[in-house]
Amino acid sequence: MNYEDREVLLRISGLRKNFGGLQVTNDVSLDMRAGIVTTLVGPNGAGKTTLFNLITGHLKPTGGDILWRGTSIVGLPHWQIARQGIARTFQDLRLFDHMTVEENVLTVMEPVSWLWQPGGRVKRREREDKVARILARTGLSSKARSRAIDLAYAERKFLSLARIMASDARMWLLDEPASGLDRSSYDRFLKLLRAEVEGGVTVCIIEHNLDIVIGVSDRIAFLDQGTLLADDDPDRVLKDPHLAAIYFGDQA
Numbered sequence: 001m002n003y004e005d006r007e008v009l010l011r012i013s014g015l016r017k018n019f020g021g022l023q024v025t026n027d028v029s030l031d032m033r034a035g036i037v038t039t040l041v042g043p044n045g046a047g048k049t050t051l052f053n054l055i056t057g058h059l060k061p062t063g064g065d066i067l068w069r070g071t072s073i074v075g076l077p078h079w080q081i082a083r084q085g086i087a088r089t090f091q092d093l094r095l096f097d098h099m100t101v102e103e104n105v106l107t108v109m110e111p112v113s114w115l116w117q118p119g120g121r122v123k124r125r126e127r128e129d130k131v132a133r134i135l136a137r138t139g140l141s142s143k144a145r146s147r148a149i150d151l152a153y154a155e156r157k158f159l160s161l162a163r164i165m166a167s168d169a170r171m172w173l174l175d176e177p178a179s180g181l182d183r184s185s186y187d188r189f190l191k192l193l194r195a196e197v198e199g200g201v202t203v204c205i206i207e208h209n210l211d212i213v214i215g216v217s218d219r220i221a222f223l224d225q226g227t228l229l230a231d232d233d234p235d236r237v238l239k240d241p242h243l244a245a246i247y248f249g250d251q252a
């Protein structure tokens with residue numbers, strides 16, 4: 001299907017955020033379409049995390065709008081935005097370190113959970129079956145009873161993915177989900193992500209590593225100093241010498 005023919009799930013329109021005199025989101029307009037993996041790239045301090053925080057309701061915009069399936073979500077508390085189907089992971093993962101892997105995933109499905117979805121009040125047995133399926137898909141079955149704190153780095157990353165899978169959210173915002181993964185874990189991550197996207201999930205990823213950007217992106221949104229400089233095919237964005245200078249200037 002053509003990019004333009006896909007449903008716009010999330011529409012960011014003229015979005016602005018100031019911290020005092022500092023404008024960190026500068027009139028950003030960006031559509032995220034169903035079944036597309038959009039990668040947010042840009043130098044440090046470009047405003048990528050701020051954009052995630054604005055979408056999820058952890059920050060309130062200074063101006064502009066964010067529409068989820070046609071309806072504004074600006075001003076809603078973050079838990080209500082999550083319930084509507086927008087879930088996120090964090091760079092620092094934010095797992096329950098002293099709970100088991102299984103419990104970490106189960107808590108997402110508790111009715112009181114901030115990621116609880118309408119219709120998710122399923123019986124404990126069904127929930128446990130669902131957790132088992134998710135752990136199998138993320139390669140964590142043998143670690144179900146291990147505490148999160150005792151997992152290896154890659155396993156912790158997969159646990160954070162398992163938690164977002166359990167939320168049944170339609171849109172995933174992932175903060176550097178593949179950074180630091182070894183080659184085989186990275187390949188497994190990519191396969192899992194693609195299967196989820198095939199299954200109807202829409203994804204936005206913050207990523208610094210260019211190899212990962214190339215590997216995962218259907219679309220790249222390039223931010224610099226709060227301004228969206230490009231939102232296009234990966235090929236076109238990556239071949240733009242002006243953007244390359246900004247990107248690599250930052251890495252130097």
Ligand SMILES: Nc1ncnc2c1ncn2[C@@H]1O[C@H](COP(=O)(O)OP(=O)(O)OP(=O)(O)O)[C@@H](O)[C@H]1O
Binds near residue numbers: 045
């Ligand atoms: N709560 C805050 N108060 C004041 N300034 C902030 C706050 N949060 C972020 N900033 C500033 O906003 C700008 C954008 O930060 P942000 O974390 O969104 O960038 P980023 O693109 O995610 O960077 P990185 O790639 O380093 O994580 C930075 O200049 C940062 O210092």
